[in-house]
Amino acid sequence: MTQVWDTLPQVLIDGLTLGAIYAIIALGYTMVYGILELINFAHGEIFMAGAFIGTAVLIGLTGLGWVAVMPAIFILLLVLVITGGLTGMLGMGIERLAYRPLRKASKLITLITAIGVSFLLQDIVRFITETQQNNYIVNTPSLFPGSLSISGLNIRYSFLVVIIVAILMMVALEFFVNRTKWGLAMRAVAQDQDTASLMSVNVNKVISVTFFVGSALGGATGVLFAIHYGTIDPYIGFILGLKAFTAAVLGGIGNIRGAMAGGMLLGLLEMFAAANLSAITAGLLSSEYKDVFAFAILILVLIFRPEGLFGRAAIEKV
Amino acid sequence: MKKILDQIRGNKWLQLGLLVGYIALTSLSLILAQRSVAAFLLLLLSFLLLYYTKLPNWSKWAIGLAIMFFILPFSAMQGPAYQEYMDVATLVGIYVSMALGLNIVVGMAGLLDLGFVAFFAVGAYTYGIFATAQANNFMPFGTYPLSGNSFWIFIILGCFVAALFGVLLGIPVLRVKGDYLAIVTLGFGEIIRIVFNNMDQPVNITNGALGLSSIAPPKIFGIELLYSNQIYFVVLFILLFIIFAVRSLEHSKLGRSWKAVRENEIAAQAMGIPLVKTKLMAFAIGASFSGMMGVVFAAKQAFIDPTSFTLLQSINILVMVLLGGMGSVPGVILGAAVVTILNAQVLNELTMWFNSLSTAGIITLPDAMSPVKMQRFFFGALLILFALYRSKGLIPAKNVVYDKRKFLSEKGTKKRLQSVAAPKEDEHDHTGS
Incomplete structure (x- = not known):
């Protein structure tokens, strides 16, 4: 038990970082699901693409000598904006080419297409990276090196950056969805596409904007991930995306605040499990089981409370 | 060209002849050119051709089994690959x-x-x-x-x-x-x-x-x-x-x-x-x-x-x-x-x-x-x-496809009724497999 207490502060810090990343990716899933009722499997890959694009931009800026002279915050903002724009376009393009023609098709087919897109993106990123540097595992140059040390507790500067940027992005999204005209249109389309289109809402455009916003956030999160963890490869997106989806389900899919809370909760739980699972079970389960833990949560939530912790149960009408 | 294709489509003996010729040709080329993956793949393609012929089902199966059990292993056997x-x-x-x-x-x-x-x-x-x-x-x-x-x-x-x-x-x-x-x-x-x-x-x-x-x-x-x-x-x-x-x-x-x-x-x-x-x-x-x-x-x-x-x-x-x-x-x-x-x-x-x-x-x-x-x-x-x-x-x-005429004809109705009367047998059939 003492070990649990001793590790708790570090677990909280690591958990919050991971949780913030889950939360923003979960937002992308939840927004798309809220509108199209589609699990956009490719969203995890957009996050991964964001990490790679961000790293490339960062390396490019270092080459130009900008990183050395300008404040790191400015560089970070620049990278975030460029990456967010590019991944947003990527998400919009995917929607236009792969999902829109299938909007009337059966769900099974759309889901299979989403998996296809995700595989395609993984491989495209892999071979672009590999042709560039013969190896698909990339080290991101660290933008915020060093760490604070408070009474034995190790707080990296990049942790603060991740948390602050993540919170800013979430606040901005809340504002966008609840206070702007586009947000209003999005909520209307999510409620009822046909009625919304009768109210002169351009449904296709709203869906495009949703994909843009979700993917831009996902790509920006990729940058944060790359800066904080330092190593990226083309396959980080799938499992991480899956866990973010778990977070979205945990918070009630289609529910934006729920996704934020679900992400934080899942990140904390996972880090807690990773640190303490073997101590709690007296060595029976190693910390390798932390992924099992996340999936088990997903399965349990889906089975017993499919509307999520904060969602309302939908009644199926025949 | 179209005429020939139509003829092939209509005549199942012609199809059989062509298929046997195709199988013989591909297996022979596999025997002669052991390193050729193309020959091996072309031989496998004969299954697809077989599926599209208009032969009765039992003879399709007979030919298919013959290829699987004898022709394919035999013609591949001759070389290092x-x-x-x-x-x-x-x-x-x-x-x-x-x-x-x-x-x-x-x-x-x-x-x-x-x-x-x-x-x-x-x-x-x-x-x-x-x-x-x-x-x-x-x-x-x-x-x-x-x-x-x-x-x-x-x-x-x-x-x-x-x-x-x-x-x-x-x-x-x-x-x-x-x-x-x-x-x-x-x-x-x-x-x-x-x-x-x-x-x-x-x-x-x-x-x-x-x-x-x-x-x-x-x-x-x-x-x-x-x-x-x-x-x-x-x-x-x-x-x-x-x-x-x-x-x-x-x-x-x-x-x-x-x-x-x-x-x-x-x-x-x-x-x-x-x-x-x-x-x-x-x-x-x-x-x-x-x-x-x-x-x-x-x-x-x-x-x-x-x-x-x-x-x-x-x-x-x-x-x-x-x-x-x-x-x-x-x-x-x-x-x-x-x-x-x-x-x-x-x-x-x-x-x-x-x-x-x-x-x-x-x-x-x-x-x-x-x-x-x-x-x-x-x-x-x-x-x-x-x-x-x-x-x-x-x-x-x-x-x-549900054949209405067959269903309405007397023979069809009787057969239909029998199968409705004995659903137990049907159920037994699939739990075993």
Whole structure:
């Protein structure tokens, strides 16, 4: 038990970082699901693409000598904006080419297409990276090196950056969805596409904007991930995306605040499990089981409370 | 030209003649040019041609069996690449069986299962653990490894254990629907893999990431089946059994219930179809095929580790089903064969070809783009293209067309009534398989 207490502060810090990343990716899933009722499997890959694009931009800026002279915050903002724009376009393009023609098709087919897109993106990123540097595992140059040390507790500067940027992005999204005209249109389309289109809402455009916003956030999160963890490869997106989806389900899919809370909760739980699972079970389960833990949560939530912790149960009408 | 084609389409004797000529030609060219993969593939293509001929069913089967049992092994036997060809043929058999299993779950019952490879893993580990010294670590009685004679029992055992896992997964999972089901099965597949990867402590059951090596090869009448050309026949027998089972299930009461559940759950329920039982049967039967082939796979490879059972494999099988046509048995067989051959042979050949081109200095292809590494790219592209432009697959599923005149004619009515009067027999039929 003492070990649990001793590790708790570090677990909280690591958990919050991971949780913030889950939360923003979960937002992308939840927004798309809220509108199209589609699990956009490719969203995890957009996050991964964001990490790679961000790293490339960062390396490019270092080459130009900008990183050395300008404040790191400015560089970070620049990278975030460029990456967010590019991944947003990527998400919009995917929607236009792969999902829109299938909007009337059966769900099974759309889901299979989403998996296809995700595989395609993984491989495209892999071979672009590999042709560039013969190896698909990339080290991101660290933008915020060093760490604070408070009474034995190790707080990296990049942790603060991740948390602050993540919170800013979430606040901005809340504002966008609840206070702007586009947000209003999005909520209307999510409620009822046909009625919304009768109210002169351009449904296709709203869906495009949703994909843009979700993917831009996902790509920006990729940058944060790359800066904080330092190593990226083309396959980080799938499992991480899956866990973010778990977070979205945990918070009630289609529910934006729920996704934020679900992400934080899942990140904390996972880090807690990773640190303490073997101590709690007296060595029976190693910390390798932390992924099992996340999936088990997903399965349990889906089975017993499919509307999520904060969602309302939908009644199926025949 | 059109006239000739029409003539061929109409005349089945002409078709037979052409087919026999084609088979003779391709097998001869395989005998003469052993290194030619093209000849081997063209010979395999004869199965597709056979499917499209208008011959009666029994003679199609007779010709097909003759090719599988005699012509293919014989014409491949003459040269050094024999084991290689037989290895590919064995793999095709294994994957066709798995794809047929997944086809029941996804194609017929409409339940998207993204963790299907888990059942394959369960089958493979069932045999792998007991056919190596691994089982000594936790079994209180008996001495291990079991000899290769036990392989035959383990095929049936693997089938049942996998079916059990199918039901165990199914019971909780069937409360969720559609895309949630896909996610949950995906999670289940990952859980099984991670558990197998970590079950080396506290008790060493699966030997963790190191995997199980030197698994006992199957043994029959004192002969050890070590080579692919021997395993090939084992796979062939199981495959024929599976095709037979699927064929008879497809039009049985259960098969029709699956399709009804796929089309509309609520309507199916209103027609008196027990939803839970029907779905569980789909999971169990689909899983059992995979489990059987898992046992064969473990025996064939003599080595298994958790990396053989990743999500990529599950998607791989899904591509086979989608490519062939969801719900269509001949389609899925074709899809599985195409994908497996693409994976096991064509990509390798292409890579070698590109390599030889680049050493000759004609074109230079970066190593990152060698076709073997582009597996995910090809699968992803295939999934998207087929979903967008041909979502029914290469050979779309055909439903038996309801012939009204036949039904109304007296003879038809009598037959119909008989089958309605004796549904028990029908039900008995499919629970056995």
